[in-house]
Amino acid sequence: MKKYLMLWLIISLSLNFIEISLAQYVFSPVTQKHFIDQQRLENTLLNRLTVLAPYHERCDSIIDFYANRTSGWYIEIAAKLYRGRDLDWVVAKLDTLMQKPGGDMFWMYPFITVTFIGQDRLPLVTRQKMRDLWRTYTPYRGDTENHWAMYYTALYLITQMYPNEPGESWYNGRSSTENHQEAEEYLLSWMDLTTTIGQGEFDSPDYFGVFIVPMAQLYAFAKDPRMKQRAAMMLDYLIADFAAENLQGLWIGGHSRTYPDPVLNQWNTSAAGISWLLFGNTPFQPRGEAAILAMSGYKVPEILYYIATDRSTPYIHKELKRTRHRMRYSSLRNAPVYKYNYVSQDYAVGSLQGGLLQPIQQHTWDVTWALDDVRQGYNTIFTVHPYSSGHELAMYFPEEVKLMTRGVVKSKNTYDSWDKWTSASPYEQVFQHRDAVIVLYDIPKGTRFEHISGFFPKSLHRREVHPSGWIFCHGGKAYIAYYPLAKYQWIDEEKNWRLHSRERKNGAVVQVAAEHDFVSFEAFQQAILKLNLVTRLTPKPAAKFQTLSGDVMEFGYDEPPSLNQVAIDYQAWKLFDGPFLYAEKGSRTLEMRYGALRRLLDFNTLTIKEWVE
Amino acid sequence: MRYWFVVFLLGLNFALQAQPKIIIHAAVLQNQNYVVGAANAPTGLFRYEGDTLWTHLGWRNARTFGIAVNPANPDYIFLACGNGALRSLDGGASWRITTDWRMTEVLDVVMDPFDSNQVFIATAYGIWRSLDRGNSWIAANQGLKSNFVQTIEPDRRRAKRWLAGTEDGLFQTIDSGTSWQKIGPEQIAVRDIHCCAEKPGYWIVGIEDKGVLVSSDDGNTWRAGIGDIAKQTIYAVAIDPSYPNRMAAGGYQSGVWVSRDGGRSWAASKQKLPALDIHALAFDPGISGRLWVGTLGAGIYYSDDLGLNWTYAGLNGTDIWDIHIIKGAR
Numbered sequence: 001m002k003k004y005l006m007l008w009l010i011i012s013l014s015l016n017f018i019e020i021s022l023a024q025y026v027f028s029p030v031t032q033k034h035f036i037d038q039q040r041l042e043n044t045l046l047n048r049l050t051v052l053a054p055y056h057e058r059c060d061s062i063i064d065f066y067a068n069r070t071s072g073w074y075i076e077i078a079a080k081l082y083r084g085r086d087l088d089w090v091v092a093k094l095d096t097l098m099q100k101p102g103g104d105m106f107w108m109y110p111f112i113t114v115t116f117i118g119q120d121r122l123p124l125v126t127r128q129k130m131r132d133l134w135r136t137y138t139p140y141r142g143d144t145e146n147h148w149a150m151y152y153t154a155l156y157l158i159t160q161m162y163p164n165e166p167g168e169s170w171y172n173g174r175s176s177t178e179n180h181q182e183a184e185e186y187l188l189s190w191m192d193l194t195t196t197i198g199q200g201e202f203d204s205p206d207y208f209g210v211f212i213v214p215m216a217q218l219y220a221f222a223k224d225p226r227m228k229q230r231a232a233m234m235l236d237y238l239i240a241d242f243a244a245e246n247l248q249g250l251w252i253g254g255h256s257r258t259y260p261d262p263v264l265n266q267w268n269t270s271a272a273g274i275s276w277l278l279f280g281n282t283p284f285q286p287r288g289e290a291a292i293l294a295m296s297g298y299k300v301p302e303i304l305y306y307i308a309t310d311r312s313t314p315y316i317h318k319e320l321k322r323t324r325h326r327m328r329y330s331s332l333r334n335a336p337v338y339k340y341n342y343v344s345q346d347y348a349v350g351s352l353q354g355g356l357l358q359p360i361q362q363h364t365w366d367v368t369w370a371l372d373d374v375r376q377g378y379n380t381i382f383t384v385h386p387y388s389s390g391h392e393l394a395m396y397f398p399e400e401v402k403l404m405t406r407g408v409v410k411s412k413n414t415y416d417s418w419d420k421w422t423s424a425s426p427y428e429q430v431f432q433h434r435d436a437v438i439v440l441y442d443i444p445k446g447t448r449f450e451h452i453s454g455f456f457p458k459s460l461h462r463r464e465v466h467p468s469g470w471i472f473c474h475g476g477k478a479y480i481a482y483y484p485l486a487k488y489q490w491i492d493e494e495k496n497w498r499l500h501s502r503e504r505k506n507g508a509v510v511q512v513a514a515e516h517d518f519v520s521f522e523a524f525q526q527a528i529l530k531l532n533l534v535t536r537l538t539p540k541p542a543a544k545f546q547t548l549s550g551d552v553m554e555f556g557y558d559e560p561p562s563l564n565q566v567a568i569d570y571q572a573w574k575l576f577d578g579p580f581l582y583a584e585k586g587s588r589t590l591e592m593r594y595g596a597l598r599r600l601l602d603f604n605t606l607t608i609k610e611w612v613e
Numbered sequence: 614m615r616y617w618f619v620v621f622l623l624g625l626n627f628a629l630q631a632q633p634k635i636i637i638h639a640a641v642l643q644n645q646n647y648v649v650g651a652a653n654a655p656t657g658l659f660r661y662e663g664d665t666l667w668t669h670l671g672w673r674n675a676r677t678f679g680i681a682v683n684p685a686n687p688d689y690i691f692l693a694c695g696n697g698a699l700r701s702l703d704g705g706a707s708w709r710i711t712t713d714w715r716m717t718e719v720l721d722v723v724m725d726p727f728d729s730n731q732v733f734i735a736t737a738y739g740i741w742r743s744l745d746r747g748n749s750w751i752a753a754n755q756g757l758k759s760n761f762v763q764t765i766e767p768d769r770r771r772a773k774r775w776l777a778g779t780e781d782g783l784f785q786t787i788d789s790g791t792s793w794q795k796i797g798p799e800q801i802a803v804r805d806i807h808c809c810a811e812k813p814g815y816w817i818v819g820i821e822d823k824g825v826l827v828s829s830d831d832g833n834t835w836r837a838g839i840g841d842i843a844k845q846t847i848y849a850v851a852i853d854p855s856y857p858n859r860m861a862a863g864g865y866q867s868g869v870w871v872s873r874d875g876g877r878s879w880a881a882s883k884q885k886l887p888a889l890d891i892h893a894l895a896f897d898p899g900i901s902g903r904l905w906v907g908t909l910g911a912g913i914y915y916s917d918d919l920g921l922n923w924t925y926a927g928l929n930g931t932d933i934w935d936i937h938i939i940k941g942a943r
Contacts, residue, residue, distance in 0.1 A: 402866075
């Protein structure tokens, strides 16, 4: 048995050499260097066992999961083709599906997967029918970043497969060359924007998969080695972004584009499904996006595995993102979004600075604590001002201002509800330092919904209101102290207590700590009660708070926040800034760090460098 | 006798052939319950066939904001769509998207009445101009204060002059978009502009929250609609080519408003339509006084008595964003 294991290790090591050499030969300009020393090789060997082997097992597992299903969706067809089985069934199902194509860019991405995986396996007549759909079916490009990533990736790949064809053979009247060139231009432009000023549909636990899928498809199917290399680097980039901000596969902190249920049950997201595949740090859930990534052949770099799973040392991680394109009411096409996260093994606290940073589906701040089983969900506390307005929507959508709320409610039915849990508000401002947060509200009279809501789950071990005003909570292995700035009432709901406050000048001070740092919950309370806290509501809400770490946070509504009397310099905010990830704004680079390991993505030179410090 | 009868029939036939044909198109932005990426009913371009019948042309899901059809060659069509500017040169049988990823959310498209090779599009990110039927486009935003341009309208009597309606007011160019200058009142968000080809100097503008503006001196001065219309948000305006003092306006929860005195006074239509949100209005150039109305949700109606009575003309359940009528060459 030992002999076989040794043999396997030797073969594995050899393959590793070949893999690195090939990658250098195919993708890298001569300037690329790999600083691989003996220690590194030994580490790599070890890592193959601890990181890549289980990853490949999970890849196989999810591909088999879909290959064994028979409901007839494209992802099952792709998985069966990948496994080379049930060809008659596949052809019959494809025939049925192709009779009524629909779903626009959501049709394009699974269809292109089937097209490429099936290119050598499907009968000619089926492939001809599939090709003809690109002439007769007219997919809509959509109106947002994930739509465009899917749309242009599919267009890029299908015109790569069928080059030199005239406009009449394509649904949009443009030739293969025109379509291919436009798709490439858009994709390069999006990658450039993302690696210079941040993603616009940033950090969405629900839409993570539909950015991963197009990059995985380009990685798997693009013929141009430069595009293939870009796609591999963008996969690393997007996954690194998630890896540094996850706890047990849950994407913690502030988000764009999330939905009311996933902010409460954070495991129920595309990101968690992909986290299972990549890192195995969360339970399995079937996600078609994960299956497409598994079939792409992408290999997760081991440094990302460590970044995603090692929570032994608490850390601060900051990011710069941007809003999606603004059309109205803004001098900036893409306003900056400042993210701040504090992550430990027991809990995480994360926030955006507040304001209208994402229409409809913004999640501005939260506390999340680890669970023995994250599928239970409801391991979070946060507040929200349930704002809705045509003004907000018109900033990002072109339809009529007064009609927009009605239109949005048709598909996002909580948008105009008093009790919604996702919302951007122009009257919400947030300042975070480590695991303490000050959130302030100054809601003008007459605003649609003048109250704020706080989410306190019933899964908390304890929730106690102290005579001082502090609300002390115990969730998982985290202690949470929440000080409301204004009077409120509790509403008892199915899964939670809702802190409901009708005061228009409002806010909260929040301090979180690890259970193991205190001898008891009572000791935590006593420590909090000793902290200096000064708050006011008029003329504008403000708070001055000495945190458990001894720092003094000072924040007034519409005033710049300060820490220990030094104003926070948002202008100096980096694209990524933390122990695991670092990137300067505008740099087109991302350096990943874990212990002595380094991995540098450089989009300027289209190279990946790895070394051991 | 028989000979004269044959001559008469031939003459009648010739006369009918020579009559310009009225061609009516409607732009459907979306259907009720539209969701991007879902299995939606067709949107885009519809051509009127009479009674309540319409034929859908082109892309099934085009999310169309505006239409331009060349009266001299009705087969030459442009659509302003969410995806870009679509062009057909064969009456809608085939289409080409003429714009690329940089030009999106196209809200209006207009062919130059003096040179149909020149086309302007108004988009959520600015104005673009083509000199070659959309084969190439150049940005034309110099002087604009806001890049959100919802509507653009040519001066139908003076070449190179155009008015653009932006989120930050009304702008004018006299050099085909090389530069723009602000005109009209401050602090208005413009939703629609109409220039009357039949009466020199007559313009009407629909604006957010403040009703309409009317000019009878070619935009040198603007008169706000007075009375209750001044509080309305107006998405669509029209001037009757057969009697230019007759005007119509409609918008958010407004129903149809009409003026018989060149915009000096306005009255709400007597009979209410099934939907009060109006986004398209056009007077029929073939039937004097006939007013076509596109609603949001209830389809298309017309009235021959300025709103005393309405006749349903189809497309119920759709949001009609634009109605375009031409007296086209036969």
